[in-house]
Amino acid sequence: MAVVAVALLDAWLWWNRYLSGWGAVALFLAVEAALAGAYVWSALRRGIRPLPVRILLHEVRAITDLGRLLKGRVVVPEGAVPLHARTRWWHLPAMFTVAIVIEIIVIELLVPWPWLRLLLFAGSLYSIPLLWGYLAGRIVHPHYLGEDLVLREGRQEILRVPATDIVEVREVRGFAAERGGVGKQLVLGGPEGTNVEIRLADGRSVALWLDEG
Incomplete structure (x- = not known):
């Protein structure tokens, strides 16, 4: 509600020429930063991890995982064997990246205000590594086999x-592309479905995709 009120006040000041475009943006960001800071400080004092902090942690983890992906590293315990499921994983982020690039071009052509174009361009550009980082998490944190079999998403x-x-x-071979299950069967599908079934001593089974070799 506070965001809407600040945005409306900001728009009114800009419309009545009390503020320039850049001034309106600066005022909006300053007020929002102050409100967010007060909220985070209050939540942390009460021992609560507030939403902005959780979002920041998710973004830091995504960028970290993207760095691991580019370096070819995976996160598994020492001595464990990673069980990779990387086939066609990049198709989804690649399609979204193309869509974001098209969005940037459309914004440049249709939005008349340079300051707004710059903000939207920066946000769109920042979303690309975040998108790849979130999805890279499944690649750099694979299933693994050691003393235990550990299956992860x-x-x-x-x-x-x-x-x-x-x-x-x-x-x-199965074609379920998402996580699910019926009874004692767990399905961890990927973009290509599943290609391996693991049967356990207690009667449960797991269907998942594992890369060949």
Whole structure:
């Protein structure tokens, strides 16, 4: 609600020529920064991790994972074997990147105010590495096999079982592209679906995609 009030006041001041375009942007950012700072300080005093802090942490992790991807590093415990699922993972971020580039071109052609074009350009440009970083998390935090079999989606651990509980591993082609499951079956699909089924000693099974080799 405060954001809307500040934006309306800012627009009124700009419309009545009390502020220039750059002045309106500077005032809006200054007031929002002050409000955000007060909110974060108050939340931290109460022992709560506020939304802006959580968002910042997610963005830092995404950029960190993108750096790991570019360096070819994965995050698994020492001695564990990574179980990669990288096939066609880049298709989705590549398509979104093309869409963002088209959006930038359209904004440059249609938005008449240079200051607004600059803000939108910066935001769109910043979203590209964030997008790749979020999706890179699944590549640099793969499933792995050590003393335990650990299945993950990015940084989130989905299943951990002792390696000795694995009864059978076989090739079974499926086409589920998302996480799901029915009864004792867990499905961790990827862009290409699933190609491996793991059976466990307790009767559960997991269908997932693993790269060949």
